[in-house]
Amino acid sequence: MSDVLTRSAARNIFYGGSLFFFILFAGLTAHTHWYMVTTSTDSEALTDSVKRGKHVWEENSCINCHSILGEGAYFAPELGNVWTRYGGRENAETARAGLKGWIRAQPLNVPGRRVMPKFDLDEEELDALIDFLQWTDSIDTQDWPPTPAG
Numbered sequence: 340m341s342d343v344l345t346r347s348a349a350r351n352i353f354y355g356g357s358l359f360f361f362i363l364f365a366g367l368t369a370h371t372h373w374y375m376v377t378t379s380t381d382s383e384a385l386t387d388s389v390k391r392g393k394h395v396w397e398e399n400s401c402i403n404c405h406s407i408l409g410e411g412a413y414f415a416p417e418l419g420n421v422w423t424r425y426g427g428r429e430n431a432e433t434a435r436a437g438l439k440g441w442i443r444a445q446p447l448n449v450p451g452r453r454v455m456p457k458f459d460l461d462e463e464e465l466d467a468l469i470d471f472l473q474w475t476d477s478i479d480t481q482d483w484p485p486t487p488a489g
């Protein structure tokens with residue numbers, strides 16, 4: 340091999356490298372999509388109420404303070420696993436009542452703690468929102484977050 344990088348060798352490295360990484364990127368994208376569709380997403384439990392709850396989540400910009408599965412703001416706790424934190428996997432009714440109670444009780448205005456504002460949500464919106472949080476908790480995140488606190 341010559342010591343000098345010729346123009347054609349440089350071009351081949353450029354095109355070959357671009358092609359290699361493009362194929363790798365496309366393959367990983369396809370694999371991620373496949374994993375989401377077949378493994379991580381519980382599509383049977385994806386009811387209309389869960390979808391409605393996602394809209395309530397978006398309309399009220401909960402993500403401006405909270406993160407969900409790591410996405411969002413880091414002012415307030417991660418909510419992707421809040422259903423587990425409230426004991427929903429052991430007792431769904433208590434967790435639902437606890438979450439509703441928490442949202443209704445705001446603002447707590449405890450000195451030294453961050454404040455969550457009051458949201459005017461009716462019973463149907465609250466139920467849908469909690470269905471959404473429950474469903475999100477069922478996503479197979481491969482043990483993320485590493486601690487229950489998120």
Ligand code: HEC
Binds near residue numbers: 400
């Ligand atoms: C302005 C910021 C802000 C917004 C917007 C906000 N929250 Fe919060 N939320 C907080 C803070 C701060 C806490 C933690 C308060 C504490 O621990 O005293 C909290 C806590 C919570 C908790 C309890 C979490 C836990 O682990 O105990 C839930 C559930 C929750 N928020 C749901 C929501 C939902 C649903 C929305 C949208 C409708 C929302 N929040 C919008 C600031 C916000």
